[in-house]
Amino acid sequence: MACPVRLETIIVGDILASFAFGIGISLVPIALGLFMGISISSPLILALAIILAALCFASLGSAFSIPPTNVPATVNMIASVVKFPVVFVSGIFIALDELPAWGQAIAYISPLTYFTDVARNCIQGRGHLPLAVDLAVLIGFTVLFLLLATRLHQRTMPRRI
Numbered sequence: 264m265a266c267p268v269r270l271e272t273i274i275v276g277d278i279l280a281s282f283a284f285g286i287g288i289s290l291v292p293i294a295l296g297l298f299m300g301i302s303i304s305s306p307l308i309l310a311l312a313i314i315l316a317a318l319c320f321a322s323l324g325s326a327f328s329i330p331p332t333n334v335p336a337t338v339n340m341i342a343s344v345v346k347f348p349v350v351f352v353s354g355i356f357i358a359l360d361e362l363p364a365w366g367q368a369i370a371y372i373s374p375l376t377y378f379t380d381v382a383r384n385c386i387q388g389r390g391h392l393p394l395a396v397d398l399a400v401l402i403g404f405t406v407l408f409l410l411l412a413t414r415l416h417q418r419t420m421p422r423r424i
Contacts, residue, residue, distance in 0.1 A: 285317035322408035
């Protein structure tokens with residue numbers, strides 16, 4: 264905070280570091296899948312979706328770190344309470360059609376659902392929504408989380424100094 268750098272620059276730098284980590288982690292299962300012979304029908308669309316999802320989840324992670332605390336475990340606990348259930352209702356393990364109505368409602372307010380749909384469409388050739396809708400929603404969530412993280416960090420940063 265002593266450097267003449269804008270707060271937004273620090274936040275975007277933090278998000279970009281998380282984004283780079285997310286891209287690196289995402290390449291591992293893709294490389295393994297390609298090595299095992301899985302074909303991707305739309306590699307450019309999948310690459311775009313991975314980039315959008317990594318930026319979206321990096322921004323969401325930055326939003327989770329907003330509460331001023333000296334204990335990192337607090338932030339991890341908040342993130343886990345949200346992220347853990349979302350994995351199970353986003354169509355990864357259980358098809359969206361098989362979820363109860365409340366599960367489907369939760370699934371469609373999760374960006375992971377839309378990324379899963381793009382990945383399933385690019386790898387298996389079938390998805391629930393058109394690719395344009397999935398990508399537009401991912402862009403929307405990314406912008407929302409970026410703005411949320413930036414605005415809320417601006418409010419809480421003075422309490423952390």
